[in-house]
């Protein structure tokens with residue numbers, strides 16, 4: 001596939017020139033909820049152990065309106081596999097994940113993207129760690145190019161300088177680069193740069209799309225997007241987690257749940273965030289607000305379900321296949337307005 005990779009790399013930018021692109025993310029959380037992956041290590045072993053589950057989720061996101069099939073290679077990198085003692089599975093896990101995404105993309109006529117992410121060994125200013133991290137990015141980018149991706153996403157990286165290493169690896173391979181930073185409680189990168197300044201440096205270094213993903217929900221990500229949009233000329237991305245964060249608790253790791261007395265740890269992150277899940281209307285609101293700011297690479301990260309992606313697509317004026325089943329309360333047994341609903345049931349609605 002390597003011979004076609006360069007020419008297909010322009011697909012994302014052509015799509016963005018025409019309008020917003022929707023990219024469903026959050027594979028780790030959704031596959032974990034479905035019972036095929038462990039919360040904690042969060043290595044996408046389901047790619048090898050339950051490829052059907054991964055293929056199913058790709059198709060669910062396709063049905064819901066995602067314009068991109070993102071390979072489930074988040075944390076399928078050398079450091080994570082070293083931690084769980086399975087470095088030997090690294091290439092097979094990456095290539096299988098890429099093929100699963102490619103098959104779904106070919107079936108749905110969507111874009112097909114590779115993915116690299118936070119290395120968890122990067123130490124700012126340490127040349128040896130930079131060398132190791134760059135090597136990790138290079139090997140994953142190499143497999144992605146070999147499997148014929150249209151572009152490559154580097155995401156959930158909280159050091160601008162680590163993101164620059166990912167960008168260099170992607171650009172060295174001649175690929176279109178989407179670079180998304182994760183901003184923790186302090187609204188800055190881990191070097192202390194504003195997200196806008198980090199985005200500007202990434203654009204200057206050749207990024208095609210820059211933005212934010214993960215960690216922050218719609219409410220605490222939105223305020224950071226305007227300054228990024230003003231700082232760069234390239235396309236801007238925003239893919240929040242699907243949780244109700246706030247100014248006081250701006251990240252999903254920082255959320256507390258005083259209503260629950262049975263948590264095994266102090267905070268509900270990562271597997272007990274259910275009560276904080278945003279609804280589809282909140283995603284619609286976020287989509288419209290981000291689009292109004294000029295953000296045109298949109299998606300949802302951890303916590304996303306297909307209903308969130310459909311809501312995002314519909315907020316952009318689309319009708320994905322799943323829209324055939326969007327809410328229609330007219331025939332509800334009590335709240336319905338249809339003439340065939342018995343009046344005494346309609347009248348009882350106030351008692352429900």
Ligand SMILES: [Zn+2]
Nearest residue numbers: 214215301302
């Ligand atoms: Zn995420």
